[in-house]
Amino acid sequence: MTTGDVTKPEPLAIRTAQASAQDDSTPFDIVQEYRTILASDPEISMPVAAIEALIALLGRTSATTAMETVSVIKTHAELLQQAVSNPVPLKAGTDLFQQYLLRSLKGQAAAGSAPPLSFDETRQHLLRNSQRFVTRAKAARETIAYKGAAYVKDGSVVLAAGGSRTVKTLLLRAADRHVERWGSPRFKVVYVMDGSRDSVPAVEALRERGVPVAEIEQSAVAFTLRAARVDMAFVGTEVVVQNGGLLSRMGTFQLATLCQAMKIPFYVAAESHKIVRVYPLSQADLPRCGVRQDVLEFKCAEQQKAEEEDSPDLFNRSFGQQASPIDYTPPEFISSIITEQGVKMPAAVYDLILDLYT
Amino acid sequence: MAPLLAGYAPNLEKFLKTLKGQSLEASTEGLIALLKRRQIRGAEACAFATARVLLQVVAKSKWTDVDQLLANVQKVGARLTHAAPRELVIGNIVRRVLGLIRDEASEERNADNEGSLMDSVSDLQTLQPSAATATSSGSQRPGPNPIKPTLTPAASFVSKSLFNLLSVVDPAESFTTGSPVTGSSTPIQQNSSATALKSEVIDGIEEIMDELSQADDQIAGFADVQIHPGDHILAYQPTATVEKFLVRAASKRHFTALIASGTPSPKGPEAYASLKKKLAAAGVRTVHVMSGSYAAYLPKVSKVILPAHAVLANGAIIADGGAACVARAAREYSKPVIVLSGVYKLCPENSSEVEDPIELGDSSAYVPFTDGPLVDGVDVESAVSELVPADLVDMYITNLGPHTRDHLDDILADHYKVEDIDFPLQ
Structure with a gap:
């Protein structure tokens, strides 16, 4: 190059x-x-x-x-x-x-x-200026929070998933806005707890501000979207890929699919430095993008037995220590991406990439 | 309230006539009153009135530098948007004028600065402590810029580059170098350049007004490409824009127009008589579809045309009540939905940001006031405008041509300055 x-x-x-x-x-x-x-x-x-x-x-x-x-x-x-x-x-x-x-x-x-x-x-x-870049990246999160907070309206129910710090900041800003305007937060939050500890501080911080938060398991998402009458979903992401899709924590694709099926807007809060020139074609294409993870392992009884004899705690080890697996969310499931440079449609991500490589 | 308006029901034309020889404050107040009383309503009228009042602001208000002018426009603009928060085009016109001023000012600035040190040079010099201290322009920005931990909304909407994270200039301040329009701008010294700027901006606003008045004709110019011989075109509550579009198509094509009226209007089939007459004169058959029976006609229909009050950044439109129903029916039968809208109706807001897109209004078409028991006994709600979700619209025809949803972002970027996107919040 x-x-x-x-x-x-x-x-x-x-x-x-x-x-x-x-x-x-x-x-x-x-x-x-x-x-x-x-x-x-x-x-x-x-x-x-x-x-x-x-x-x-x-x-x-x-x-x-x-x-x-x-x-x-x-x-x-x-x-x-x-x-x-x-x-x-x-x-x-x-x-x-x-x-x-x-x-x-x-x-x-x-x-x-x-x-x-x-x-x-x-x-x-x-x-x-090395330290300044870190500060800028954090400031970007604040800007996103400011923009996204405008989406959370009076009486709405918001679903948030994962331990994204951007989403946490966004919801806290929304709470501030509501307090400023009405004296107290007038929205509710459903937090999908995915087993990691990342979302716990977010839930605590929101409850501290007086926002009612319900914690649910991942398996309860479809039920909750309807039962709680969720108005919109916010997620963070690890990266935004070239076509406007996401590579993010396992479960994002599932949530996006459910939201689309139920016609609930699915918003992604991502700083623009998370945009990357990678183009996954499908879920099966992740190894080509460099991702190494064993989520799928087909076994029969014999193999299972043989492995257990080899190392009895292999099962626990492979699930306990592995870095959290990721999945690919195609762009058509995403309503908008909220970046510090404005709210973008997934199709606009390519323009940003183009600017970087020309 | 402005006294001159007393005695008769004013409208846009009368308002425009009163503008001459009136003080700026009086015309602003006059427009605010008219907007609040809904005596000026509809996107076209609001856009035009806003442009005219902003023209007065540029011409009559007191300003000596660009910042003051921008502040004046923003102040008056904010008052107008608050007077009619549902008319999103008012904000659009204000943003266009603000962008115009910024453009003209930076042009002027560049002309002034030719040969002398550019502002941006001082940035470079701040990186080299050994270098001589920046002269002239450097005096505005001594030393390295302090980091701003909390960004103001206006400044944080930065230009479109991923390099902002690493760039030398703080993204929030990159405008300071590019244009003189934030905080530290130098006043324009000579009176001549202020008057030059004034006349440039006034010319620009007049161009915007020309664009407003030509938009319908330009949109109609695309009619014969979109409407084919033998088509059945369903037009929902045709506005002037749609009317021109259909009439232009009728001059070249033989098609069938289905005119759908939403609410049962008191005029009944008599509504849209002039449109029908014009179409009939051109040899185009028209069918009047009364409310609720769209689905019965849709299998035959080849295209659905919707007028828009506003087009939002994500492609959703705000349209007459009932439009979403037509659009959904069209989707059910896989018929394309085409939205006709001038570029000035394209708003940088997202559908989630619009406070309350559904406007409830006069429901006397459903229950007449003579029906005492019913009026007393039930609440009848009638949506005057509603939101049509983005996925139900297939194409947008503006005065620039036909666009897909993904293209709207680019049009927005071409028409509004990033600094002004958050305008009403300022």
Whole structure:
């Protein structure tokens, strides 16, 4: 993708730089860095953590030429993606970062923003402002919450699923709006609890604000959509893919299907840095997108027995430790995607991607 | 209330006549009163009246720089939208005028700045502490920009790029560099440039008014492409827009027009007489379909045409009460539903954001007031306007041409500035 516009590096410089990068007493571990960043801040999202890890790499690498830096970044981005079972959210971050670097090589300015910077200036800018990007990403969540809160009207019943922090913020803002206008929150929330602990703080925070919240199991969704007369559903997502669909926590597709069948608007709250250039064709296509998960395992009694003899607690292990599985929600199930850059129809996602790669 | 309106029932024409020689405040108040009393209603009339009053704001209100002008327009615009919250086009026209002012101002600014340092250069220099301190334009923005943890709604609606996360300029501030229209803009020094801007903006608003008056004709221009010989076209409560469309098609095509009236109007089959006469003159047969029997005709119908009060960003439309019923019937029989609407009716709001799309109104068509016992005994509700969901509409024909739903986003982006999308909330 970049071979066309290589600024010719001096061969000697590369050799020395590579040597020193490997000889460094403590080699830079991108995966470790990423995990540390993710663990240090509970509010940070995976793409932003990946970007932060790459910025840390940029600060540590001894690469001197532009192309060398780009290739170091590229190999480490791949390393990082290989280390996790679902690399798509990381890809959203690393791709954005790499495209930004490459753009400075080509001397292009990002549409609607600053004038083109030289490669060195870009590098300096990235290193110096690393913390600012995190702040911006969080500010984006606030903006989404502000926009989405307008959807929650007097007397409505809202269904929320998963532990998305964006959705949590959105509902809290909606509660604030209602308090401002009527003195108390005048909507109810149904929270789908999917077994993870992520949604518990959201439920607590909402109840704290005086919003009545019902917790339901995933199997009760269809019943609840009708019984509670749900007006709209809000979900967060791990990534938004090229065609406007979602790759998100298992159960999102199921919820979207039910909402469409019952003609309930299905809104997605997603920061624009979660948009990624991946195009899944179907549920079965996820391995091609790099997702490694064993959700489906067909077994007969013999295999089951043999495996149990091998390791009696395999069943528990494979379900307990695996990173939460994901599914693919096609764009036709989505009413709108609320981003900090405005409320988009799924078809508009492609325009944003196009801007990134041209 | 404006005294000049006393004594007779005013309408748009009379309102426009009173504008001459009247103070700005009086004409604003006059329009607000008319809007509140529903004496000016309907998208076309509201849009036109709004444009005229905003023209007065630009011409008569006191302003020395662009910010003041924008604030004036926003203030008057907000009062008008509050006077008739259901007429979404008022907000659209205000946004168009605001965008127009921003465009003209940035053009002017660029012309002024030619040769001197651009604002954006100062951004670059803030990245290099060793570089000489920014001169002239840099003085507006000393040092690196502080991060704004809580973004204001207006500023946060940023331009369309995924790079915003990493960009050098804070996305919220990228407008400051591009255009002079936020906080720190410099006043226009010379009187000449202020008057130049004023005349540019007035020209622009006049263009908008031209667009309003031409929209129906332009939409009608697409009629003969959409209506084929031998078609059966069902038009639900045809407005002036639909009327022109049908009449234009009739001049070139032989088809059958089915005119559906929703509420049982007191005039009965006499309604739409002029349209029927025009169609008959062109040799087009018309059938009047009374309320409730659309499904009986739909197997024969080839296309359904709906007029819209407003088209929302997600493709849903606000239309006359009963339109959703027709659209649903058409979907049931797999007949295409075509919406006719000028671009000025396309709103950046989503259907979930519109406060209450269903308007209840006069139900005397169902129960006459002479029927005392019934009027006393029951509440009769009649929807004057309602929301037709986006998935029931197949095509939108605007003055720009036919569009699909996915294309509406682009039209919105072409017509409104991102800063103005949240306008009534400001």
